[in-house]
Amino acid sequence: MYQRKTPEDLECGITIAMKVFGAKWKPCLLDAIQRGFRRPSEMHREIKGATPRVLDMQLRELEASGIVGKCQSTGFPLYTEYTLTDLGRTIMPIIDRINEWGLNYKEFLAEESPQSISL
Amino acid sequence: MYQRKTPEDLECGITIAMKVFGAKWKPCLLDAIQRGFRRPSEMHREIKGATPRVLDMQLRELEASGIVGKCQSTGFPLYTEYTLTDLGRTIMPIIDRINEWGLNYKEFLAEESPQSISL
DNA sequence: TCGGTAACCGAAAAATTATTCGGTATTGAG
């Protein structure tokens, strides 16, 4: 297990929130679940660009943080489903706004400043 | 200059937004500017836990992204002031909500689950 | 028994981001 070396300010809301859902693929995973991709295999196919491994890991962390819940059946084929908890649902408006902001910014770059800001 | 090796999905709003203001100290810097700490030296004193170097770097990136603007006077002592641009102000509601969410989550952990979720 | 699907996990390596350290420049005061 990884042992952090630099201190964190756990009084700071931003720091806490970023720890819970600020990893590279966590917002995408939550968005995917919201859009109906509940099974790990579906998410692996949906979120191309991420390796299955990292999605599994971040999903596990989201579960540990109480953001998503997990249902498993023991039949065949294995069937696992992740769903947003009530707590998880409180994050979604933020993620939706982040997504919107990013798309608007892309528009803005294309329209207002073709070369001055590159991203 | 650093050359990225893994591809990014620049169609994804989340990816774009995280690139613009998702670095470790950027939300704190923007929050500090909003709260009236406009000078680099003030931010250095305000945001303890971050080294001046990283704050300077992330401030420069925010400027390059058009999120903050910079005013410099040539007098003595040197006086530099960073301010939010119109574009930068559009991020603040998101950062405020992220901060709120984090603080609420801290409350939630303290009240609802003294030991099950640790952060 | 062998092959295929689904869901995982551990460990090493690579990539990325942040920190540390030691500079530069300007100006004014003593």
Added chain:
DNA sequence: CTCAATACCGAATAATTTTTCGGTTACCGA
């Protein structure tokens, strides 16, 4: 002339996060 304050920057290193690779387990169908 030296020192202090403010605002920076470059390069090496360290810390952190993500990726790669190669497993495991369970079960069904041929």
